[in-house]
Amino acid sequence: MKIIQTPVRFYPFIGGVENYVHYLSKELVKLGHEVTVVCANEPDSEHNESVNDISVKRLSYTGKIANTNVTPGLPFTLLREDFDLIHTHIPTPWSADWSSIISKIRGKPLIVTYHNDIIGEGFAGSIANFYNSTCLKSILKQADKIIITQPNYMNSSSHLKDYRDKIEVIPNGVDIERFKPLSEHRAENTIFFLSLLDEFHKYKGLDYLLKALMLVKKEIPDVKLLVGGKGVLLDHYKAQADSMGLGDNIEFCGFIPDERIVEFYSTCNVFVLPSISSLQEGFGIVALEAMACKTPVISTEIVGVADDVKSSNSGIIVEPKDFPALADAIIQILKDGAIQKKMGEHGRKLVSKKYTWKGVAEMMEKVYNEVL
Structure with missing residues (x-):
């Protein structure tokens, strides 16, 4: 398969979603699939490179909204790519929205991993509520499958209740070859x-x-x-x-x-x-x-x-x-x-x-x- 992943950022940026996409993509490549990650160029890196045999295309961004990099080149990049499906991620508006739009234009399946809700306080909360009732609802409705990492999230998130029939629970993972004890000695307290x-x-x-x-x-x-x-x-x-x-x-x-x-x-x-x-x-x-x-x-x-x-x-x-x-x-x-x-x-x-x-x-x- 030719798989597009659209996290907002990617390795060497360190974060929960970034790690998820990095390790998942690395294992998918080992299973014989072609994985391309399209993301913002933060931290500043090569615009086009290979990371653990994952093709990474990093796009310039004009700023951030709600911790999401705005990459004007994203829709055009996705339109040019040859792929079988797009796998995008919530809570990252912009990258998720454009992934949804392009998958619809191209007639390709859309997978969404729903990591957590998009929320905010004050004015940011009002914007989040508006987004959740419009764009987020559209993305979830269009998605062919919605991945959640823990079953409890189906009940704790009000946005998922209408889509139970297409939700799959797949947990996060850990690289047990890399993450292992270095010695028996531990610093005290x-x-x-x-x-x-x-x-x-x-x-x-x-x-x-x-x-x-x-x-x-x-x-x-x-x-x-x-x-x-x-x-x-x-x-x-x-x-x-x-x-x-x-x-x-x-x-x-x-x-x-x-x-x-x-x-x-x-x-x-x-x-x-x-x-x-x-x-x-x-x-x-x-x-x-x-x-x-x-x-x-x-x-x-x-x-x-x-x-x-x-x-x-x-x-x-x-x-x-x-x-x-x-x-x-x-x-x-x-x-x-x-x-x-x-x-x-x-x-x-x-x-x-x-x-x-x-x-x-x-x-x-x-x-x-x-x-x-």
Whole structure:
């Protein structure tokens, strides 16, 4: 098959959707398919290149609307391409809209992975509501298949209720050959959190992790939180940490290069993903990456892998925004090396069995074959 993927950005940009498209496309190529990614040129890279045998066409952009790069050349590029189907992604207006339009013009199937809802506050919320009632509805109606990464999203998102007959649940995956423990040694009393630090990712819950850390510090004075990621709110979080008396307990690591991310997962005692919005948190690939590195995970009920974390005893799941419970979970794991080891082993076993990108790509291939 000749497959077009239209994420708003692509590797080396690091983000949930970007990782999803990168790893899925890499495995689809291994299965014998031709994959072309059409995206915005951010960060600035070669306009046309091959990444892991994936053809990547990067387009100039004129600015951003709601964290989505506006690429004027997208419709013309898609019209020129030879393809069997388009696979696009929500929540990225513009790239998803034009993918829908071009697939209709060309009479080719449209696959949509619905990662999470498009929402906003104030004026942005009004724009989001207008978009959801018009363009989004049109995209979902046209889509031949809608992919969601966790079954709960069918009920938590009001936009999906009319399309149950064409929804398929295919989880995210993790590269278990790349994400694996580097050694048995772990830094003592160390927590790791990873996210973009901007307004669009406040739902990852760092504010609540900082509140929990204040409680943890009373029990474990030398506790250390490593915060990976950069963004416009970096200085805000640094100031917040200082005002809470946590300056000595937090290290803001900034952007973590791809080649070092496994090191961070492998040397901490616990990875924490305290997401607070079921509308915005689609799955939480970072939780899978941590488990693949035999690191216990603490997360919230709304994260896609939460049920498996609980049933496999790979970590602890708490309610969103419940920072006292979050603190108790962190203390419980940090104080017990045996629990850390047992949860780590269970997590690695879980992802190896259920969440490989090879398995995800094979499930996706079946969907593609069905619509063709």
